[in-house]
Amino acid sequence: MNILTKLLAMKKTIFSILVFLPLFSFAQQNSPVTKTIDSRLYDAYGKTYVDAVAQTDAFLIKRWTYYLDHAFYVTDELVSKDGKPLDYPSVSVPDLAHINILILEGEQNLKRDYYVETIYQIKGTNKFLVYHSGQNFIEKLNEHLNEEKKADK
DSSP: OHHHHHHHHHHHHHHHHHHHHHHHHHHHHHSOOOSSOOHHHHHHHOHHHHHHHHHHOHHHHHHHHHHHHHSEEEESOOBOTTSOBOOOOEEOOSOTTSOOHHHHHHHHOOOOOSSSOEEEEETTSSOEEEEOOHHHHHHHHHHHHHHHHHHHO
């Protein structure tokens, strides 16, 4: 009888492992796990908010992270077709080498157009901050995400 009890306990243990193990791996596979979060997101939105978003919407964290480096570019002086300097709204950029576009947007109310590039002259320089159109940004983001999926396979 002692052996029968042990066999029954062993069956229950094996059954429990077989039932719950796939559930644990499924939960880990579908949890909104993000890689290391870019510190610029914390600077722009705060740690509490970013961590909360990371737990509920991993895609948004990926989008924001991609946006930080790919929503815009900086270029030298732009001139019109006739060679005259153009007049654009200005933006203050404290450090050209470390631009946090999310902070600039929040502090200086920068806007991007969905269909065309938006240009801002960087104060105190002959450089310009140029937003890619929203449409172009989304296309590039989708390409990036597709490449990321291929790399994960």
